[in-house]
Amino acid sequence: MPSQPDRPQIVVDRLTKRFGGFTAVDDLSFTVDPGRITGFLGPNGAGKTTTLRMLLGLIRPTSGTATIGGVPYAAIAQPQRVVGSALEATGFHPGRSGRNHLRVLADTAGVTSRRVDEMLDLVGIPAAANKRAGGYSMGMRQRLGLAAAMLGDPQVLILDEPANGLDPEGIRWLRGFLRHLSSEGRTILVSSHMLQEVEQTVDDVLIIANGSLVKQGPMSDLHGEATSLVRSSDPARLAAALQEAGVASSPAGEDALTALTGDLRRIGDVALTAHVALYELRAQGADLEQLFFELTESPENANRNLGEAS
Amino acid sequence: MGGAIRAEVRKIFTTRLWWGLLLGLILVSGGVSALFASLVGTTVAGRNPASNPFLIMTEGTAQLIYAGGFVYNLTPLFPLALGVILITQEFRHQTISATFLARPRRVELLLAKVVAVVIIGVVYGIVHDLAAGGFGTLVLAIKGEPTFLGSSATWQTFAISLLTFVLWALLGFGFGLLVRNQLAAVFLALGIAFIAHIALSIVFSILNWTTPPKFLPDNLSVGMLVTHDPTGGAGGASPYFSLWVNAAVFLGYAVVLSGLGSWLLSRRDIS
Ligand SMILES: Nc1ncnc2c1ncn2[C@@H]1O[C@H](COP(=O)(O)OP(=O)(O)O)[C@@H](O)[C@H]1O
Ligand SMILES: [Mg+2]
Numbered sequence: 001m002p003s004q005p006d007r008p009q010i011v012v013d014r015l016t017k018r019f020g021g022f023t024a025v026d027d028l029s030f031t032v033d034p035g036r037i038t039g040f041l042g043p044n045g046a047g048k049t050t051t052l053r054m055l056l057g058l059i060r061p062t063s064g065t066a067t068i069g070g071v072p073y074a075a076i077a078q079p080q081r082v083v084g085s086a087l088e089a090t091g092f093h094p095g096r097s098g099r100n101h102l103r104v105l106a107d108t109a110g111v112t113s114r115r116v117d118e119m120l121d122l123v124g125i126p127a128a129a130n131k132r133a134g135g136y137s138m139g140m141r142q143r144l145g146l147a148a149a150m151l152g153d154p155q156v157l158i159l160d161e162p163a164n165g166l167d168p169e170g171i172r173w174l175r176g177f178l179r180h181l182s183s184e185g186r187t188i189l190v191s192s193h194m195l196q197e198v199e200q201t202v203d204d205v206l207i208i209a210n211g212s213l214v215k216q217g218p219m220s221d222l223h224g225e226a227t228s229l230v231r232s233s234d235p236a237r238l239a240a241a242l243q244e245a246g247v248a249s250s251p252a253g254e255d256a257l258t259a260l261t262g263d264l265r266r267i268g269d270v271a272l273t274a275h276v277a278l279y280e281l282r283a284q285g286a287d288l289e290q291l292f293f294e295l296t297e298s299p300e301n302a303n304r305n306l307g308e309a310s
Numbered sequence: 311m312g313g314a315i316r317a318e319v320r321k322i323f324t325t326r327l328w329w330g331l332l333l334g335l336i337l338v339s340g341g342v343s344a345l346f347a348s349l350v351g352t353t354v355a356g357r358n359p360a361s362n363p364f365l366i367m368t369e370g371t372a373q374l375i376y377a378g379g380f381v382y383n384l385t386p387l388f389p390l391a392l393g394v395i396l397i398t399q400e401f402r403h404q405t406i407s408a409t410f411l412a413r414p415r416r417v418e419l420l421l422a423k424v425v426a427v428v429i430i431g432v433v434y435g436i437v438h439d440l441a442a443g444g445f446g447t448l449v450l451a452i453k454g455e456p457t458f459l460g461s462s463a464t465w466q467t468f469a470i471s472l473l474t475f476v477l478w479a480l481l482g483f484g485f486g487l488l489v490r491n492q493l494a495a496v497f498l499a500l501g502i503a504f505i506a507h508i509a510l511s512i513v514f515s516i517l518n519w520t521t522p523p524k525f526l527p528d529n530l531s532v533g534m535l536v537t538h539d540p541t542g543g544a545g546g547a548s549p550y551f552s553l554w555v556n557a558a559v560f561l562g563y564a565v566v567l568s569g570l571g572s573w574l575l576s577r578r579d580i581s
Pocket of ligand 2: 045048049050088160161
C-alpha cells in the first residue's frame with residue numbers, strides 16, 4: 001500500500017549491490033516510518049552510503065527496490081520538494097559562492113532567491129554566503145549541504161554522515177537542528193559510523209554490518225535495562241544484601257559493583273541496613289558503545305574491510 | 311525543463327571560467343584579425359596571387375580576416391576547452407551527485423546542459439565577432455583598405471561564426487562526457503585539435519590525399535566561415551566542402567560524441 005504522499009514512508013526491499021565480485025549491500029530490507037528520526041548506523045564500509053545512493057537513484061541496485069512514498073526517487077516529479085538529501089562525497093565548485101551554489105539548485109527546485117537566503121540563515125552561514133566555497137571549512141560545507149537539502153522544504157530528509165568534520169559545538173548545533181526539523185513532523189534518515197554522535201538525537205535505529213541488517217528498533221530498546229555503579233567499603237557484603245533484597249549485581253573492579261537496577265534510593269537503603277559505607281553511587285545506561293561494537297563486530301559480522309591479509 | 315536550463319546557465323556564469331577563457335579568446339581573435347588585416351596589399355605572404363590571399367582585398371579576404379584565429383586553429387581551442395571543462399568539472403568537484411539529485415532523469419538533465427552550452431557558444435561567437443570585426447576593420451581603415459562591412463559575405467561569416475562556436479563547444483562537451491577526467495580531457499582535446507590536426511594535414515599532403523583533410527574539424531569550421539576564395543579565383547579548387555556539408559559533418563561529430571557520452575552516463579553508478 002503506498003503511503004500518504006504528505007507523509008512518505010521509505011521502503012527498502014531486498015536491496016543488493018555488487019561491485020564486481022564484492023557485495024557492498026546484501027539483501028537489505030527495512031522501512032523508515034514517517035515523522036521520526038532514524039539513525040542508520042554501521043562501521044565504515046558497512047554499506048550505508050551505497051544504500052542511500054541506491055535509495056536516491058544515483059546507484060543502480062543489482063537487485064531489489066528502494067522507494068520513497070511508494071515510488072522510486074527518479075519517478076518523483078519535483079524530487080527536491082519531497083526529499084532533501086546531503087550525501088558524503090558530494091562537493092561544491094571551489095570557485096562558486098555558497099549562495100550561488102544554492103541558487104543553482106533553487107532554479108531546478110523552483111524556489112525563490114529569498115528561500116535561498118532564509119536557508120543560509122537557518123544553517124547559520126549567512127556571512128560566508130558570498131565567499132567562494134573553496135575556502136569553506138568542513139563544518140561550513142556540511143551546513144551548506146544541509147541548506148541545499150532544505151531548499152525545497154521537503155518532508156523527507158536523507159543525510160549521510162552529517163556530523164563528519166563537525167566540532168563538538170557543531171555536533172550540538174546539528175542535534176538541535178535535527179530535533180527542530182523533526183518537531184515539524186519531518187521524516188529524517190541520518191547515517192553515522194559513530195553511535196555516540198546520534199544516540200541523543202534519534203528515535204529509531206537501523207544498524208548494518210557488512211551490508212546486512214543486524215538490528216532495527218526504537219533507540220530505547222538499545223539502551224536496555226538501566227544499571228547502577230556502587231562503590232563501597234565492603235562490596236561482598238553489599239552484594240549479598242542486595243541479593244537478599246532481590247537485586248542482582250556483579251563485581252566491577254576493586255571496590256565496586258554493578259547492580260542491575262536504576263533505583264539508586266533502594267541501593268542506598270540496602271547499604272544502610274547492611275552497615276556498608278557508600279563512596280559512590282550513580283546510574284549508568286547500557287554501554288551503548290560496547291553494544292554497538294558487539295552487534296557490528298561479532299564473529300559473524302566482523303568487518304570485512306579489516307579482515308586479516310590472506 | 312526551464313528550471314534545469316536556467317540552473318545550467320547560472321552554473322556557467324557563476325565561476326570565473328567563462329570570462330577567463332573569453333579574455334583569451336578576445337586577444338587571439340582580435341590579434342589574428344589585426345595581423346591578417348595588416349598583411350592586406352603587402353607581399354609579406356608571397357608574391358604569388360594564387361597562394362597569397364592578402365595580395366588583393368576580396369570578399370574572401372574579408373571573410374578570412376573576420377574569421378580571425380580559426381585559420382590558425384587557435385580560436386576554436388577556446389570553445390572546445392570551455393565545452394570540455396563545463397562537463398568535466400562536475401566530476402572533478404563531485405557536483406554531479408547534487409546535479410542528478412535535483413534532476414534525476416539524467417537524459418533530460420544532459421539536454422538542459424546542451425542548451426546551456428549552445429547559449430554560451432553563441433555568447434562566445436558574438437564576442438569573437440566583435441573582437442575580430444573590431445580589430446580587423448580598425449587596421450583596414452587605418453591602411454585605407456576597404457572593410458567589406460557592406461558585403462553579405464562578411465555578414466554571413468559573422469553569423470555563421472556563432473554556429474561554429476556552438477559546434478566546437480558541443481564537440482568539447484561530448485568529448486568531456488566520454489573522458490570525464492578533466493585534466494586528461496582538456497589535454498587530449500587540445501592536443502588532438504591542435505597537434506593532431508597539423509600532423510594529419512602533413513601526412514595527407516605527403517600522400518596527396520585531398521578529401522580526408524576536409525573531414526578534419528578545423529577545416530570544417532574554416533570552410534564554414536571562408537566560403538569565398540580569398541585569392542579571387544586564382545587559388546584553384548576549394549580545399550573545403552560547401553558550407554552546409556561542413557556544418558552537417560561537424561554536427562554529426564558533436565552529436566555522436568555527446569549522444570554516446572550521455573547514454574553511458576545515464577547508466578553509470580554515481581558514487
Ligand atoms: N563504486 C564502488 N566500487 C567498488 N566498491 C565500492 C564502491 N563504492 C563502495 N564500495 C565498497 O562498498 C563497501 C561499502 O561502502 P559504503 O557504502 O561507502 O560504506 P559506508 O558508507 O557504510 O562507510 C566498502 O567496502 C566500499 O569499499
Ligand atoms: Mg559512507
